[in-house]
Amino acid sequence: MTSKIIENLINNVNRETLDRFFRDRNSMFTSTNVRLPQYEEDMFTDAFELGKIQLSLIENITVCVFHVSRELTERSGKKAQYDKAKKIIRDLNADAGIFVFIGEKGNFRFSLVYASYKGTKVDYSNFRRYTYFVSPELTNKTFIQRIGEGDFSSL
Numbered sequence: 001m002t003s004k005i006i007e008n009l010i011n012n013v014n015r016e017t018l019d020r021f022f023r024d025r026n027s028m029f030t031s032t033n034v035r036l037p038q039y040e041e042d043m044f045t046d047a048f049e050l051g052k053i054q055l056s057l058i059e060n061i062t063v064c065v066f067h068v069s070r071e072l073t074e075r076s077g078k079k080a081q082y083d084k085a086k087k088i089i090r091d092l093n094a095d096a097g098i099f100v101f102i103g104e105k106g107n108f109r110f111s112l113v114y115a116s117y118k119g120t121k122v123d124y125s126n127f128r129r130y131t132y133f134v135s136p137e138l139t140n141k142t143f144i145q146r147i148g149e150g151d152f153s154s155l
Contacts, residue, residue: 006148011136013108015065018050018100022063026152029053029063036064036088043077044084044101045069049092053152061152062094065102072103074133082131085113086124098152107135110147 005024009017015033022029029051036047046067053061066084068077085099096114112130116123132143 003148006144010134010140010143011106013100013102013106013134015048015050018063018065022051022053022152025150026053028055029152039066039084039088043069043080050100052094055095059095061096061098062088062092063098063100064088065100068101068103070103071105072101072107072109072133077101078109078131081109081111082113085111089113089115089124090122107133109133110143 005017005021009021019031019033023031030053031051032049033051034049036049039047044066046065048065050063050065052063055061064085066081068081070076081099081101085097088094088099089097094115096112099109099111099113101109101111110132112125114125116125132140132147134140134143
């Protein structure tokens with residue numbers, strides 16, 4: 001069942017397949033499906049908070065989905081997407097976020113961005129570290145191993 005869900009996600013990424021994927025992965029996932037028009041701009045459209053995962057009383061992950069109005073490739077837009085993710089984490093007072101940026105041809109980027117607190121200072125994970133470019137035309141082996149088999153129970 002799980003392999004079918006990840007395969008369906010890779011071949012037909014949208015809010016519904018993502019929602020099903022997260023429901024299958026973690027029982028603490030709660031769908032919110034809230035539109036986030038304040039984060040939409042030329043490059044990023046159809047912004048939604050898909051849901052939340054409450055890891056503990058003090059740790060929570062927001063899950064957001066965007067459409068990218070430009071072609072999405074392995075190298076395109078990573079830094080801009082990362083900056084958008086950090087702003088949303090700050091604004092929503094989340095500890096982390098999983099951000100899915102969907103391109104025009106069915107390619108998508110699946111990224112985890114999290115905050116590390118050091119006194120009054122907040123650092124964020126490196127924008128190259130936990131991000132996966134996924135395309136129906138590729139094998140997506142690393143994505144399937146790391147994300148497809150993960151349970152999202154901890155940061």
